[in-house]
Amino acid sequence: MQIQSHLGSTIAMAFDECVENPATYEYAKKSCERTVRWLKRCKAEMERLNSLPETINKNQLLFGINQGCTFEDLRIENMKEIAELDLDGYAIGGLAVGEPKEDMYRVISAVEPYMPKDKIRYLMGVGTPGNIIEGVSRGVDLFDCVMPSRNARHGHLNTWNGIININNKKYERDSQPIDPECDCPTCRNFSRSYIRHLFKSKEMLAMRLCVMHNLYFYNTLMEKIREALDNDEFNGFKEKYVDLLDKRI
Ligand SMILES: [Zn+2]
Known part of the structure; x- marks a missing residue:
């Protein structure tokens, strides 16, 4: 968080574990819990950093990252939990890591209803023009990709x-x-x-x-x-x- 604060970017991303695909349900569940614990620490640290006089961008935004592999119940549970933290935006992470695109679209559709309506939604690491159009049609605002x-x-x-x-x-x-x-x-x-x-x-x-x-x-x-x-x-x-x-x- 300190490095991101020093970079002075508009948006800082919380630290998360991007679980490898495929993963077991048990591992994905434990990983989500860890990512939420990290998110809470990131939020506290961001608030501290944004209050310091020497901070470059005191209005730096913090986005949380939804995880849970391709397990819809884990995705939804995780999204509900991080939505309560009232962050500046919400990302869907851990997709576009080799799973079939139908799985990616299914997970976005499952988790989207639980994303706050008035916050930016960001789909990480996506994708082809077709993936982007499908993402937008499911309610995503923001993308990034090396493609x-x-x-x-x-x-x-x-x-x-x-x-x-x-x-x-x-x-x-x-x-x-x-x-x-x-x-x-x-x-x-x-x-x-x-x-x-x-x-x-x-x-x-x-x-x-x-x-x-x-x-x-x-x-x-x-x-x-x-x-x-x-x-x-x-x-x-x-x-x-x-x-x-x-x-x-
Ligand atoms: Zn051209």
Whole structure:
């Protein structure tokens, strides 16, 4: 908590145990109890730190993390317990660790009714555009993931028609941008064939251009989701994009 306080971030996360998947019920139950004990200590320490005159961000927010593996009763029991602590936001942790995506969606749906309505909900470590759309449809506000940047470094690029692999031979003489619908600096200035050439030449610029594109894509995705929610068009948006954006083309 002291390290996070010194970083001065807007949000600090409580310390938790992210249990490996699969885990036994017995272990998951004990682990949840431990995570709640840690959370209470984190909260007390955060309050102390935020009251000190030398603290960089005295308004630093503390989020608790819901755990319980894929056991719905443990998830719900844990959520009820941490909701009582009146934290600034609540995260669902311990998902996207190799379980089938149906299990992830089932756990989110089970635990969501017990998350405070007026606090930010954060799904940790998720995910593909399709996972994000499914998360939003179940009431999640916030996400984080290495996927857009890590995939970009391997030439796996998100487009509004699905995922392309820029290393494929078919892009060798393709003068189009990665995604003709994208306004990012990469798509405005460089062609698929040039970026593919940079990868083949092991030129670092390839990774930089592709990371810029994928991050821009994810930001635009969130923008479009917010817009669809504001205009009451989210169901149509979901239907159109939830499978399309995760498809390899
Ligand atoms: Zn782009």
